[in-house]
Amino acid sequence: MKIQKTDWGYIEWRHIHDENDKKQLMDIRISVVLPGKSQPKHTHYSEEQMLYVISGEGIHIINGEKHHKKAGEFVYIDGGATHETHNIGNEPLRELLVSNPVIVNNYDYKEEKLDGLKGIIETIQSQFIEPLNIPITIYDSSWNILLQTKCFNNYCIKTCALNGRFTYCNCLTPKNISDDEEYTFKCSHGLTIYHIPIIYGEEIIGYIRGGHILLATGDKKNEYKEIYDTPAGTAMSIKRLLIQISKSIVNYYGFTKLRNEVEEKNIAIEKTSKLREELKNNLIKEQEKVTNLKINHHFLFNTLNSMASMALEKDCFDLYSAIIDLSKLFRYTMDVESEFIELEKEIDYVKKYLNLQKIRYGDKLEIEYDLDEDYNNLRVPFNFLQPIVENAFVHGFKDSVNKKNLKIATFFYNERLRIVVNNNGSHLSDHDICVVIQKMHSNSGHGLALIHNKLQLAFGNNFKMDVVSNEKEDTSFIIDIPILSMSKK
Structure with missing residues (x-):
């Protein structure tokens, strides 16, 4: 039997639990307070106790409340309670003391979103840290203090307190140790x-x-009269309690992290659902627009046919041809639903467009075609060429007063089909060409950028779209597209 002598008496240890045996938690001892002696005030923050008075008479002060006890009576002390014992009799006060460590693994998860580790600690602080009156300091990974309780013993307060705070105490400052291991040390x-x-x-x-x-x-x-000398069993319970608090924080942290991830996923799902609904509504609107556009096109075709009949009746053959070309242009844009079309049809569509421009400019516009008919059946992106040709009129011929020359050529070049649209309009400087090329690659959805995007969707990066300009050779838009993916005539 182990005897622990104290300034107020002694303790007979009958059983100390094995720290490595999870089935053992209880400690049993006989506490003897000599006549006229007192146990100093201390806090039972790691264990609850039951004391049975075997002999003698004494006063127990629990949380400031006095309990006069004698042989045959018992006292219960809750975890976190303050306690002191005074022998008021003429014989030793002998008490059977059974202690059981406090377990902290039950807590209520907060429904609201917590602000990281600090929010979690503030939550569990009120649930089970404060009720235990435990002297504890909790830091984040950078050693910033997140929580420091105010229940340090009187010896700590007298020796190390600085304005009631323990932040600068020697035992609380970061140390050069292996931070990922539990360890025990003594302060100065x-x-x-x-x-x-x-x-x-x-x-x-x-x-x-x-x-x-x-x-x-x-x-x-004990050489320190102002502080209670803690039994080994109680010390083991205190360490176990701190480990439980650490595990509780980790469990709460994991729960909070998982819940936040679920909330973020739910928000993403909700946004996706809303986006899907918006896309559905937009699709319905676009379908309505297409339907209305088709209706308007049919009205336009009927009107153009009527105008063509009137032109024939009055022998206006040029007007008749222009109306027919315009009608075919509209029908081409409405009837074609596929992404690709034969090059011959695409060229024919451009010719109809240029016939209308010929009416506008007359002899001031000269058009030349140099087309390799071997590639007429090659499939190309629908309506990719006309906007490039139109660009010559919108920009190239904008300020030109001379005769306008426009040439379209197709030919085999370096294992590819090369398409060149050349005009004798405004000369482009190197800076102007850089600006044009930047706009082509801008993915803005307008003008030449729209054509570049169309070609990229069709061929990936396996194509080339370029522009060259000089005073002698005019300005040319050059497109090289692969042949391997196309059927040759």
């Missing part, structure tokens, strides 16, 4: 401190420092 004043890392997965998210106890040393009396 002889108190035992426990260091517990808070580890989530493989990540250290914080640290716990606590204990601040004077460990009992067998038959050696």
Whole structure:
């Protein structure tokens, strides 16, 4: 039987639980307070106790309330309670003391979103840290203090307090240690401190420092009269309590992280659902527009046919041809639904467009075609050529007063089909060409950028679209597209 001598008496240890045996938690001892002696005030923040008075008479002060007890009576002390014992009789006060460690693994998860580790600690602080009156300091991974309780013992307060705070105490400052391991050390004043890392997965998210106890040393009396010498069993319970707090923080942290991820996914799903609904509504609107456009096109075709009949009746053959070309232009844009079309049809569409421009400019416009008919059946992106030709009139011929020459050529070049649209309009400087090329690659959805995007969707990066300009050779838009993916005539 182990005897622990104290300044107020002694303790007979009958059973100390094995820290490595999870089935053992209880400690049993007989506490003897000598006549005229008193146990100093201390806090039972790691365990609850039951005391049975075997002999003698004494007063127990629990949380400031006095309890006069004698032989045959018992006292219960809750975890976190303050306690002191006074022998008021003429014989030793002998008490059977059974202690059980406090377990902290039950807590209510908050429904609201918490602000990281700090929010979690503020939540569990009110649930089970404050009720235990435990001296504890909790840090984040950068050693910033997130929580520091105000229940340090009087010895700590007298020795190390700075305006009531312990931030600068020697035992609470970061140390050059292996932060991912539990360890025990003594402060410069002889108190035992426990260091517990808070580890989530493989990540250290914080640290716990606590204990601040004077460990009992067998038959050696306590040299510190102002502080309670803590039994070994109680010290083990204190360390276990700090480890439980660390695990509770990790569990809460994991729960919060998982819940936040679920909330983010739910928000993403909700946004996706809203976007899907918007796309559905937009599709319906676009379908309505297409339907209305087709109706308007049919009206336009009927009107153009009527105008063509009137032109024939009055022998206006040029007007008749122009109306027919315009009608075919509209029908081409409405009837073609596929992404690709034969090059011959695309060229024919451009010819109809240029016939109308010929009416506008007359002899001031000269058009030349140099087309390799071997590639007439090659499939090309629908309506990619006319906007390039139109660009010559919108920009190239804009300020030109001379005769306008426009040439379209197709030919085999370097294992590809090369299409060249050449005009003798405005000369482009190197800077102007750079601006044009930048606009082509801008993905703006307008003008030449729209054509570049159309070709990119059709051929990926396996095509070339370029522009060259000089005073002698005029300005040319050059398109090289692959032949391998197309059927040759």
